Amino acid sequence: MNYYSLNNNAPKTSFKDAVIKGLAPDKGLYFPDQISALPKNFFENIESYTNNEIAFELIKQFVGNEIPEDDLKAIIADVLQFDFPIVEVEKDVYSLELFHGPTMAFKDVGARFMARCLSYFNKENINHVTVLVATSGDTGGAVASGFLGVNGVDVVILYPSGKVSDIQENQLTTLGQNIRALEVHGVFDDCQAMVKKAFLDESITSKMQLTSANSINIARWLPQMFYFGFAYKQLKLKNKDCHSEPVEESQNKKLVFSIPSGNYGNICAGMMAQKLGLPIDLFVASTNANKVVTDYLETGNYEPKPSVQTISNAMDVGDPSNFIRIEKLHNNDFEVLKRNLHSYSYSDGETHAAMLHLFNNCNYAADPHGAVGYLGLKKEMEQLENAQGIFLETAHPIKFLPVLDEDIANSIEIPEQIKSVLGKEKVATEISTYDELKNFLLEE
Ligand SMILES: *Cc1c(COP(=O)(O)O)cnc(C)c1O
Numbered sequence: 001m002n003y004y005s006l007n008n009n010a011p012k013t014s015f016k017d018a019v020i021k022g023l024a025p026d027k028g029l030y031f032p033d034q035i036s037a038l039p040k041n042f043f044e045n046i047e048s049y050t051n052n053e054i055a056f057e058l059i060k061q062f063v064g065n066e067i068p069e070d071d072l073k074a075i076i077a078d079v080l081q082f083d084f085p086i087v088e089v090e091k092d093v094y095s096l097e098l099f100h101g102p103t104m105a106f107k108d109v110g111a112r113f114m115a116r117c118l119s120y121f122n123k124e125n126i127n128h129v130t131v132l133v134a135t136s137g138d139t140g141g142a143v144a145s146g147f148l149g150v151n152g153v154d155v156v157i158l159y160p161s162g163k164v165s166d167i168q169e170n171q172l173t174t175l176g177q178n179i180r181a182l183e184v185h186g187v188f189d190d191c192q193a194m195v196k197k198a199f200l201d202e203s204i205t206s207k208m209q210l211t212s213a214n215s216i217n218i219a220r221w222l223p224q225m226f227y228f229g230f231a232y233k234q235l236k237l238k239n240k241d242c243h244s245e246p247v248e249e250s251q252n253k254k255l256v257f258s259i260p261s262g263n264y265g266n267i268c269a270g271m272m273a274q275k276l277g278l279p280i281d282l283f284v285a286s287t288n289a290n291k292v293v294t295d296y297l298e299t300g301n302y303e304p305k306p307s308v309q310t311i312s313n314a315m316d317v318g319d320p321s322n323f324i325r326i327e328k329l330h331n332n333d334f335e336v337l338k339r340n341l342h343s344y345s346y347s348d349g350e351t352h353a354a355m356l357h358l359f360n361n362c363n364y365a366a367d368p369h370g371a372v373g374y375l376g377l378k379k380e381m382e383q384l385e386n387a388q389g390i391f392l393e394t395a396h397p398i399k400f401l402p403v404l405d406e407d408i409a410n411s412i413e414i415p416e417q418i419k420s421v422l423g424k425e426k427v428a429t430e431i432s433t434y435d436e437l438k439n440f441l442l443e444e
Contacts, residue, residue, distance in 0.1 A: 001064035003030040003218065006324050015066045019117050019219040020129060022212040023199070029321070030218050031328055036061055037277045046233045047240075051084070052076050054229040058273060062222050067120055075120065079112040079223070084230045086390060088238070089362040092253070093377060095370060095393045096231045102417055103141040103171050104396035105314075106227070106266065110220035111139075111146030115153065117219045118211075122152030130441070131155045132198055133213045134191035137164045138314050138395060141171030143213045144179045155213075156441065158182045158191040161430070167399055167418055174424035182440065183428040189307075194437050204441055215265025216321050224269030228257065228278055231390050254387040258284040258377035260369040260394055262315035264293070264322040271329050271340070283341045286376025286391070288312045291345035293323065297338055311348045311403040312368040314395070344376045351375070352405065359408050367397040 003018040004010075007028025013021070018030040042049075042057060049057070055076045056069075063072055082100040089095050101108030121127050131153060133143050140157045147155045157172050161183045164172075173181040184191050195212070198204055215221045235255070257280055259267040267285055274280045285293055288310040296302045304319035330337040346354075354371040358364045366374060373391035381387050397404060398412055414422075431437055 001062055001066075002033040004033055005029070006031050006328060015063050015218070016121050019114065019217065020121065020127060020209065020211060022217045029216050029325060031325060032062055032218075034061075035272070035275050037275070040277060043232070043277050043279060046229065047236050049233070051080055051226070051230055051233075054233065055080060055223070055226045058225045058229055058276060059222060062218070067117070071120060075113065075116045078116060079109060080226070082108075084227060086231055086234045086238070087364070089358060089364045089374070092388045093374070093381070094231075094235065094388070094390045095364065095366070095374070096227060096390050097393045098227060099367075099393060099396035099399075101142075102145045103138070104399055104415065104417055105138040105142060106224070106392070106394045107138055107142035107220075108146060109223050109226065110215065110265075111142040111213060113223040114213060114217055114219035115147040115150045118153050119150045125152060127209070128152050129154075129209045129211050131213045132158075132195050132210050132441075134158045134188065134195045135164070135172065136160070136188040136313060136316065137168045138399070139214060140164075140181075141168055144172045144175050144181075147213070148175050148179055149177055153178060155179045156182060158184050158195060158437070160188050160191055161185050163187060165399065165402060167401070167421070169426065170421040170424060173426040173428045174421055176427065181428040182437065183430045185430065185432040194434050197434055198437060198441065201438065204438060207442065214321070215263050221265050221269055221322065221325075222272065224266050225273040225276075227266075227392070228270045228273040228280065231257075232278055232280075235388065235390065252386065254281040254384055255279060256282045256284060256377065256380055256384070256387055256389040258286050258373045258380065258389060258391040260312065260315055260373040260376075260392060261285045261287050261293070262290070262317040262320065264320040264326060266392065266394070267341075268322045268325045268329070271326060274340075275329060281387075282380065284376040284380050285341060285343040286372045287343065287345050288315050288351070288372060289345065289347065290316055290318055291343070292318060293320065294343040294345045297341065297343050300334060310368075311351060311400070312372055314369060315372070342380055344379050346372050346375050355408060356405060359405075359411070365397050365404075365408050365412055366393060367395045367400050368403060369394045370397075 005024030005028030007026040009026035010024040086094040098106035307316040307318035370393035377389040
């Protein structure tokens with residue numbers, strides 16, 4: 001499988017090189033040269049496949065022969081060590097829980113998959129890579145955990161001092177080994193600016209292979225297709241079990257996915273799964289006050305803005321990096337896109353109210369991102385006659401304890417994954433300037 005740059009000004013490259021480089025030399029995002037739908041009967045019989053088999057079928061064409069089938073299957077089995085349940089919170093409204101992994105946010109699958117691909121490509125110890133990543137919270141933890149102990153990969157994580165939650169800070173500063181944390185005196189944008197500068201700095205890139213581990217990297221982005229396959233399989237099984245209505249009727253319902261979106265990597269992976277034949281009728285991009293896409297669908301003008309801070313901070317993105325891939329998946333046709341994607345934006349007040357509603361009426365503790373997803377889904381379903389909907393619950397509420405209402409916070413037990421990092425010693429190097437980052441990278 002070949003990948004080309006969406007800036008159209010760089011040579012085509014292999015899966016392997018696209019994963020190692022992250023971004024194309026012309027700063028464009030990589031996109032697959034060809035996309036082939038899977039046979040219809042795969043989706044018709046999806047209940048008869050295991051999760052590992054579903055994942056393999058969805059990703060194999062994108063990896064091609066660069067990782068032999070048996071090795072790819074082993075990587076997938078190693079990545080998917082936890083569950084992805086759907087939970088019915090109201091009739092026909094399901095939460096897809098993507099927080100059962102080691103850092104309790106959905107980024108675990110992409111981070112683990114990317115780490116294992118890099119490690120595979122470094123088998124002969126000649127492709128040593130340094131992953132440099134800026135985080136506002138969840139990405140850092142997922143990358144730290146996903147890459148821990150992976151041969152041939154060093155990880156350097158920049159995070160803004162005092163701006164991530166205690167749990168998030170523990171997740172990225174206590175692991176040691178090949179993971180190092182830099183505590184930056186500044187805000188997230190400062191961290192991101194330093195990372196971007198490093199990628200363009202020849203005095204660094206001539207000495208080491210830097211790569212990024214956010215969703216611009218195809219190995220972090222594409223495995224997110226799996227979630228949609230797993231959810232569809234479970235929904236079909238539930239519809240079969242449900243004796244109150246005949247199977248045919250539930251199968252005729254429209255299927256809507258609502259995805260709390262920041263950089264639009266997760267939703268874009270869902271659209272790729274749809275392209276492969278997964279029968280999804282409509283996507284809803286649910287978001288907070290950062291609503292560049294919501295506005296775009298309404299006005300036709302795409303206007304990136306500086307991000308504003310909200311309680312669903314993983315979605316505080318003013319210029320979503322994956323949106324260009326979404327446009328490509330819809331042939332850059334605005335009308336086609338508008339038929340497949342709707343988008344709604346919610347305030348922090350509405351998000352709080354939704355968390356309380358879910359807790360009091362549905363006995364469900366959602367995190368702020370999941371709550372935004374729920375709101376977008378409900379809004380869409382009000383307008384549809386006969387639909388089933390799934391919202392993605394992208395993080396465990398414990399990760400957002402400081403913004404939860406007291407009753408909800410008190411109801412949550414601390415999960416094992418969180419307990420295990422709580423008492424550990426924090427190790428981070430404090431920096432304030434780009435030169436300090438550069439010295440840190442070049443020191444070894
Ligand atoms: C990263 C993240 C998102 C946004 O996902 P994108 O793929 O960037 O759109 C939503 N919720 C949580 C909890 C996240 O960590």
